[in-house]
Amino acid sequence: VLDNDEERQQLQSTTTAHDISNGIIIDGIYLDGAQWDYEHHEIVDCTNQQRSHRLPPLLCKLIPKNNETIDSTNVYECPVYLTALRAVSANEAAKHLVSTITIPCSETESFWTTRSIAGILEVNE
Numbered sequence: 001v002l003d004n005d006e007e008r009q010q011l012q013s014t015t016t017a018h019d020i021s022n023g024i025i026i027d028g029i030y031l032d033g034a035q036w037d038y039e040h041h042e043i044v045d046c047t048n049q050q051r052s053h054r055l056p057p058l059l060c061k062l063i064p065k066n067n068e069t070i071d072s073t074n075v076y077e078c079p080v081y082l083t084a085l086r087a088v089s090a091n092e093a094a095k096h097l098v099s100t101i102t103i104p105c106s107e108t109e110s111f112w113t114t115r116s117i118a119g120i121l122e123v124n125e
Helices: 005-014 090-096 109-114
Strands: 023-026 030-032 034-037 042-045 052-054 058-061 075-083 097-104 118-122
Touching (some): 042 097, 075 109, 090 097
Parallel strands (some): 075 118
Antiparallel strands (some): 023 058, 075 097
């Protein structure tokens, strides 16, 4: 996760196509029910009344599933949906689920799952 506009601009101005040939920068994902802590580089509970908070741009890369350097503790496999409605029924959930993203956190994954924290692509502000 890129933490701010300065890092994003630095990445864009210094990154070559070769550097990101195995990855892609994704921007415009909002967290529904949580927010990004720029100091600790992880998701945290919302500290204000606003429900949706924009995530910093993500640099996504493919990582082999058998890569033992991946630490699965202190991460949340966050579902990403098209809209905050997610789905009207359980049958529609699969149609509205876009992907999942692995996000660093201090709490357990069940902490975030219980709160139904999700990424959303379209926010009605």
